[in-house]
Amino acid sequence: MSTDYSVxxxxxxxxxxxxxxxxxxxxxxxTKPDKKFYLALTISGSALLIGAVCLLYTFYYGIxxxxxxxxxxxxxxxxxxVFWVGIxxxxxxxxxxxxxxxxxxxxxxxxxxxAMTIFAVMCAGIFPIIHTGRPWLAGYLTPYPNQHGxxxxxxxxxxxxxxxxxxxxxxxxxxWYTGLIPDFATLRDRTTSKIKKTIYSIFSLGWRHxxxxxxxxxxxxxxxxxxxxxxxxxxxxxxxFDFAVSIMPGWHTTIFPxxxxxxxxxxxxxxxxxxxxxxxxIFDLQNIITIDHLEKMNKVILATGMMVGxxxxxxxxxxxxxxxxxxxxxxxxxxxxxxxxxYWTMVSCNVIFPQxxxxxxxxxxxxxxxxxxxxxNVGMWFERFVIVxxxxxxxxxxxxxxxxxxxxxxxxxxxxxxxxxxTLVILFTKALPVVSIAEVKAVADGAQPTHHRGEHHD
Amino acid sequence: MTDKxxxxxxxxxxxxxxxxxxARKVADAGFTKWDVNSPYPIHGIDKAMKMxxxxxxxxxxxxxxxxxxxxxxxxxxxxxxxxxMIIGGKPYFSLPAFIPVTFEVTVIMATLSTVVAMFAFFxxxxxxxxxxxxxxxxxxxxxxxxxxxxxxxxxKFDEMATLQLLKDLKPITTEIIYHPEKENYPIFEPRFIxxxxxxxxxxxxxxxxxxxKLVYIVPFDWMEKQAKVIPQSGSEFFADGRGMRLPVKxxxxxxxxxxxxxxxxxxxxxxxxxxxxxKENLELGQRKYLTYCSPCHGNYGDGDSRLAxxxxxxxxxxxxxxxxxxxGMIYHIITVGQNVMPSYASQVTRDERWAIVNYIRALxxxxxxxxxxxxxxxAE
Numbered sequence: 001m002s003t004d005y006s007v008x009x010x011x012x013x014x015x016x017x018x019x020x021x022x023x024x025x026x027x028x029x030x031t032k033p034d035k036k037f038y039l040a041l042t043i044s045g046s047a048l049l050i051g052a053v054c055l056l057y058t059f060y061y062g063i064x065x066x067x068x069x070x071x072x073x074x075x076x077x078x079x080x081x082v083f084w085v086g087i088x089x090x091x092x093x094x095x096x097x098x099x100x101x102x103x104x105x106x107x108x109x110x111x112x113x114x115a116m117t118i119f120a121v122m123c124a125g126i127f128p129i130i131h132t133g134r135p136w137l138a139g140y141l142t143p144y145p146n147q148h149g150x151x152x153x154x155x156x157x158x159x160x161x162x163x164x165x166x167x168x169x170x171x172x173x174x175x176w177y178t179g180l181i182p183d184f185a186t187l188r189d190r191t192t193s194k195i196k197k198t199i200y201s202i203f204s205l206g207w208r209h210x211x212x213x214x215x216x217x218x219x220x221x222x223x224x225x226x227x228x229x230x231x232x233x234x235x236x237x238x239x240x241f242d243f244a245v246s247i248m249p250g251w252h253t254t255i256f257p258x259x260x261x262x263x264x265x266x267x268x269x270x271x272x273x274x275x276x277x278x279x280x281x282i283f284d285l286q287n288i289i290t291i292d293h294l295e296k297m298n299k300v301i302l303a304t305g306m307m308v309g310x311x312x313x314x315x316x317x318x319x320x321x322x323x324x325x326x327x328x329x330x331x332x333x334x335x336x337x338x339x340x341x342x343y344w345t346m347v348s349c350n351v352i353f354p355q356x357x358x359x360x361x362x363x364x365x366x367x368x369x370x371x372x373x374x375x376x377n378v379g380m381w382f383e384r385f386v387i388v389x390x391x392x393x394x395x396x397x398x399x400x401x402x403x404x405x406x407x408x409x410x411x412x413x414x415x416x417x418x419x420x421x422x423t424l425v426i427l428f429t430k431a432l433p434v435v436s437i438a439e440v441k442a443v444a445d446g447a448q449p450t451h452h453r454g455e456h457h458d
Numbered sequence: 459m460t461d462k463x464x465x466x467x468x469x470x471x472x473x474x475x476x477x478x479x480x481a482r483k484v485a486d487a488g489f490t491k492w493d494v495n496s497p498y499p500i501h502g503i504d505k506a507m508k509m510x511x512x513x514x515x516x517x518x519x520x521x522x523x524x525x526x527x528x529x530x531x532x533x534x535x536x537x538x539x540x541x542x543m544i545i546g547g548k549p550y551f552s553l554p555a556f557i558p559v560t561f562e563v564t565v566i567m568a569t570l571s572t573v574v575a576m577f578a579f580f581x582x583x584x585x586x587x588x589x590x591x592x593x594x595x596x597x598x599x600x601x602x603x604x605x606x607x608x609x610x611x612x613x614k615f616d617e618m619a620t621l622q623l624l625k626d627l628k629p630i631t632t633e634i635i636y637h638p639e640k641e642n643y644p645i646f647e648p649r650f651i652x653x654x655x656x657x658x659x660x661x662x663x664x665x666x667x668x669x670x671k672l673v674y675i676v677p678f679d680w681m682e683k684q685a686k687v688i689p690q691s692g693s694e695f696f697a698d699g700r701g702m703r704l705p706v707k708x709x710x711x712x713x714x715x716x717x718x719x720x721x722x723x724x725x726x727x728x729x730x731x732x733x734x735x736x737k738e739n740l741e742l743g744q745r746k747y748l749t750y751c752s753p754c755h756g757n758y759g760d761g762d763s764r765l766a767x768x769x770x771x772x773x774x775x776x777x778x779x780x781x782x783x784x785x786g787m788i789y790h791i792i793t794v795g796q797n798v799m800p801s802y803a804s805q806v807t808r809d810e811r812w813a814i815v816n817y818i819r820a821l822x823x824x825x826x827x828x829x830x831x832x833x834x835x836x837a838e
Contacts, residue, residue, distance in 0.1 A: 018602040060677050136678060143536065151536035155545050155555035163562040171569050178573055189600035205577060205584035209599050211494040211503050213581050218499050219512035220576045227565050238558050442498035449474040449502055
């Protein structure tokens, strides 16, 4: 297939009419779930249960059940937190930044990516709270007037984190729900079931598809996107401050904020591709989530993967250039020390494998991209493992050196977070429109008036 | 059908260009209470309908800025006024460290206010009782049609003439919409009220149990029940029942010379007073006397405190015995104690003890003033 890059490919393939788009997207909600759905739900639900059991043990006996120790006080809890927050970033990038950049191809994937953001941030939010050891006291993290006369320390990155993640979750949820309202109205008007109609009526808030409303609605959407854009960049920046503001060798670097943000987008896009490849197949959405969209996402993965690779090498350069002995040791130790296997897993998964995306055939081949994005997911988890564990296990004093060995409970909770994520994703695919009906209708062929009479542009 | 109240007339189109030109014509006819419904926003419909640009941004601006200001005020007040603490050598008001939270609060205030203002105040939503709901018209524009609705409350509205106007626009179909006879979703429906009451009861009971019962069961009470020193009660950890360990015998605190007559009840020798009874010294002595000595010995040393009448009675400081003590002896009694009076060495510093001695001397002289003293006071 030859491609003419001067002409934009149609966003919706297969010349679907507006009504056909609606039928296609609403189909999973109109039909009863099949056996495959229950099978998938059973698998993810089991993973979730394993995590829940491990968590209950942790709550009862304390986080001594985990591999955390002195000096590695931040183990899987923080690794998983940073990993899941990173996964969330792709959704906001697709829904907000690509919206501001007028990338029409985002419409097919935005809803799903936003949902993944919300679910990923839910998974992420669990970890710092359980990592405190007494999650039922998490309310102390908020500044409220209390009997102790105490306030939270607003100069601490950990408090910034509380604000950043909770604001990010709330804004993502509001953004997502705002986008869902017209779709709820559409579903309300097409359903024949009385119960569904009541539910959709409540959630649609009585939306009437009025043009006088659309005017403000579109404005609000631009405003939300305008705020979500710096917000998404701020969230992983602040997460990186948790590390960069400390004086630990390997953490105390100014490259962390951009490096973390690039890594977040990288891992997030990989997760979106991982899930979408299956969703478009299962729900027959190949014409709405087209191979072009996947190819564009693979290009983003290639670009951000190289940014991450650049950051890896720049960290080394600065360690050498700074002349700080501890910094130099920290990085040499990453490459050659006891956790070298984790480091090289990270480098090969994040830097080497995405290079295959230079080839168009691979970018457009579903099996090849599944393999590569899975590698990226693994690699990005290991990146956080390398940052957290290798920095902590060898700090300034050799007398306080140690090793970190995760326990079964660590792995159980990690598995449980994947279980939670995929359970939510699976329920979402059956309960809500996985593609924004209104937005995709608006970019379909012939959906918009021809402004200049007689002059067609598509 | 004539007894029904008319809401408005509608016309349906199935092509975006048609709705644009139809909207233009209706706007030109001078209607104000009319609308175009479409399954998605149509480009250029705002111009065709002659709508003014959205003023939603003003809400965002006002609430965003107040979010920033509120966050800064909160951080300034908590970190610099209410509980000032120096952290990492930074000033109390450390602006760079306050920027992340200021930013986040700005974003949350701006976005939430925008969305709430838009739906609740600009649109008057949620509203499921609108006359357009559950009409064929709404079902069509929700899917793939474009419709115009002119409402009966428009001053130019006339059922026949307006319907004719719409028919002249060559729509696929026109329809007259009536107000529904009864409300679709009445708020005071018993089942809905029962639901609200039920939710309130469940939440209240849940909150009560969480805060008053759950936190006192295992493992949530482990922090409370752990082995630790509890004020006013003996320690189970050490045999002597003390929470903290005493220093090894002979331990000398840094910067302090040990008191040479420690433990002696009637020392042969005592220290001599290194301080003159200056005004400042007497004021310090008075402050410390009133704090530490007056609870037993009384404000003027008469032994008339509220402990008077107990056994042993707190003695007056104006007895002959008290007057005949040397300065060093009074200092010694404060330092090591006497009978039931404990040592005040840990509460009152050495300099303060000498100041108290001087103050007691002043009290003793005032209570037994000679004529010469009275002349001096009168002369002043």
